[in-house]
Amino acid sequence: MIMKINNLNYIYNPNTPFEKKALDNINLEINEGEFIGLIGHTGSGKSTLVQHLNGLIKPSSGAIIIDGVNITDKDVNLKEIRQKVGLVFQYPEHQLFEETIYKDIAFGPKNLGLSDDEVDKRVKESMELVGLDFEALKDRSPFELSGGQKRRVAIAGVIAMKPKILVLDEPTAGLDPHGRDEILGEIQKLYDKEGITIILVSHSMEDIAKLVQRILVMHRGKLEMDGKPREIFKKVDELENLGLGVPQITKFMKIFKEKGNHVNDDILTVHEA
């Protein structure tokens, strides 16, 4: 087991008129190599939860154990945790800042104190993993790129840290359908090649259905469902009550597959029965 969450609660602005319980007694175990989709309506607590996973937010109560280390301990090495758990924020391209793509991706590995050769290797590898041409792009400014490509640079910067767990918060937000499919395709390839544990956050059932092996559904700060995509997608009425439609999943999946993408075959048959 790579991650265990025990009785996690989080309250924003406690003891003020703006008090808001964002996480309500979350319990969760994640095994190494799992590809997980975390889904829920806007405001259900997804971002709050994933920001706990690398120590950006401290729980109001409860424990988070990652790779045997309780990251809620006072004296935990946060740098080590952040290297282990790579978090790609929403709109990660807003955090690009270096003058070249190379420097941007190299920033994290350099901070780890790695040799120039190792940094170089990691930049090349991670660019390849997200489908960016190293030679053609390394000296260009990240700001000249398209939205989807900028996002790939940002993801490459996190992958270059070689995290054990990669958390992607709404990686397709704001992209057009083509850009969305591209990013999802790259994430799938990354998973197939590297076999790392991935947590993909989304409010889109469609995106989630394309890739993951296990779905976590959040609602009002609670973990309401946890299961295989096939089991979760069958609960159409329950999902609709949680504000999550299941719009013609099968049709979308077939088109996506026809375009040559990997599709979770389990899903294709859910609505055929």
Ligand code: ADP
């Ligand atoms: P999601 O990622 O699923 O959209 P969030 O984790 O962002 O959900 O939000 C969960 C709840 O916490 C929401 O009710 C939201 O309004 C509230 N919330 C989020 N961030 C803050 C904040 N910085 N201060 C106060 N309340 C917040």
